[in-house]
Amino acid sequence: MLKRIKRGTLGAARKTGVLSFARQTLWRRRRLLILGYHGISTADEHLWDPELYIPPELLRERFSALRDGGYAVLPLGEAITRLYNGSLPPRAVALTFDDGSVDFHSMALPLLQEFGFPATVYLTSYYCVHQRPVFTTALRYILWKSQDRTFETTGLTAKGKSFRLASASERDAAFVAVRHHCVKQGLTGRDKDDVLVETAARVGFDYKDMLRRRLLHLMSPDEVAELPRDLVDVQLHTHRHRVPTDAGAFEQEIVENRTIIASLTSAQDATHFCYPSGVTHPSFPERLGRLGVKSATTCFPGLASAASKPMMLPRLIDTLATSALEFESWLSGVSALLPRRVIRAHAVG
Numbered sequence: 600m601l602k603r604i605k606r607g608t609l610g611a612a613r614k615t616g617v618l619s620f621a622r623q624t625l626w627r628r629r630r631l632l633i634l635g636y637h638g639i640s641t642a643d644e645h646l647w648d649p650e651l652y653i654p655p656e657l658l659r660e661r662f663s664a665l666r667d668g669g670y671a672v673l674p675l676g677e678a679i680t681r682l683y684n685g686s687l688p689p690r691a692v693a694l695t696f697d698d699g700s701v702d703f704h705s706m707a708l709p710l711l712q713e714f715g716f717p718a719t720v721y722l723t724s725y726y727c728v729h730q731r732p733v734f735t736t737a738l739r740y741i742l743w744k745s746q747d748r749t750f751e752t753t754g755l756t757a758k759g760k761s762f763r764l765a766s767a768s769e770r771d772a773a774f775v776a777v778r779h780h781c782v783k784q785g786l787t788g789r790d791k792d793d794v795l796v797e798t799a800a801r802v803g804f805d806y807k808d809m810l811r812r813r814l815l816h817l818m819s820p821d822e823v824a825e826l827p828r829d830l831v832d833v834q835l836h837t838h839r840h841r842v843p844t845d846a847g848a849f850e851q852e853i854v855e856n857r858t859i860i861a862s863l864t865s866a867q868d869a870t871h872f873c874y875p876s877g878v879t880h881p882s883f884p885e886r887l888g889r890l891g892v893k894s895a896t897t898c899f900p901g902l903a904s905a906a907s908k909p910m911m912l913p914r915l916i917d918t919l920a921t922s923a924l925e926f927e928s929w930l931s932g933v934s935a936l937l938p939r940r941v942i943r944a945h946a947v948g
C-alpha cells in the first residue's frame with residue numbers, strides 16, 4: 600500500500616516536472632548523494648540474491664541516468680571535502696562499491712571507464728589475500744543452486760539433520776546451523792573452506808567450477824594493485840568484514856585492513872570507511888576518528904548535507920528492488936523529502 604502511494608507520488612512528481620526542478624535547487628546543490636553497490640552479476644547471482652547483486656545491464660542504466668541527468672560524479676574524498684566546505688557542484692553524486700568483489704574488476708570497472716566515472720571500493724581484505732570464495736555468501740549460493748537435493752549435515756552441524764533445499768526456509772535454517780557450528784568450533788578461513796568443499800560434495804555442487812570461475816571471490820592482490828588510480832580509490836571496510844565492540848579488536852580490524860590496502864595501492868593511509876553490513880554502534884565514530892578516519896558511510900538511505908555527521912554519512916544502497924523512477928527521485932533529492940516511513944531501508948553486507 601505504502602509502496603503504491605509512493606510510486607503514485609513519485610510518478611506525479613516526474614510528470615509535473617518536480618524531479619527536474621528539484622535537482623536544480625539550492626537545496627539539492629548543498630547535498631551529496633552517495634550510492635552504494637555490492638556485486639555485479641557474472642551469471643545468475645542477482646537471481647540468487649537481488650539485494651546483493653545487480654545485473655550489469657542495470658548498472659549501465661544507472662550510469663546512463665547519471666550522465667543524461669547531468670549529475671556530477673565526484674571521487675568520494677573530493678565530494679566529502681566539498682560537502683563540508685560548501686563547494687559542491689550542482690547534482691553531486693559519489694559511487695561506492697562494497698567488499699571489492701572480483702566482479703567489480705570484471706564487470707563494473709569497464710563501465711566506469713566507459714562513462715569516465717570515478718568510484719571508491721571499500722575493500723575487506725581477508726578474502727582478497729586468501730583467494731577462496733567468501734564463506735557466508737558461497738555457502739548460501741551453493742545451497743540455493745542445489746534446490747533439487749537434500750542436505751545431510753552430520754559432522755557439519757551440532758546435530759545432524761536433513762534439510763530439503765527446495766524450501767527457502769530450510770535452506771536458511773541449514774545455512775544458519777552450519778555457520779553457527781563453524782563459529783562455535785572457532786574454525787579458521789581454511790577450515791571453513793573445507794566445510795564448503797564438504798557441503799558441495801554432499802549436494803552435488805561443482806565446487807571446482809566455482810573456483811575456476813572465481814565466483815563470489817574478492818579481487819586478488821594483483822587485481823587491486825592494477826586498478827586505475829585516476830578512477831578507483833580503495834578504502835577501508837575492515838579486514839574480516841566485522842566491527843567488534845571490543846576496542847582493541849576493532850582497531851586491529853582497521854589497522855590490518857589499512858596496512859594491506861597501503862601495500863597494494865602504494866597510496867597514503869586509507870581514511871574513508873564503510874561499516875560492514877551497515878552495522879553501527881555509538882562507540883564507533885570516536886574510535887574511527889582516533890584512527891585518522893575522515894568519513895564513514897552507513898546503509899541508512901538519504902542525501903548527505905554539511906549538517907551530517909562525517910562518521911555517520913547516509914548512503915543509498917541501490918538494488919534490483921529500486922525502480923528507475925525511485926532511482927531518479929533519489930538523484931533529484933525528492934525521495935529524501937518523502938516521509939521516512941515510506942522509504943525502504945536496505946542493510947546488507
Ligand SMILES: [Zn+2]
Nearest residue numbers: 697698876948
Ligand atoms: Zn561489505
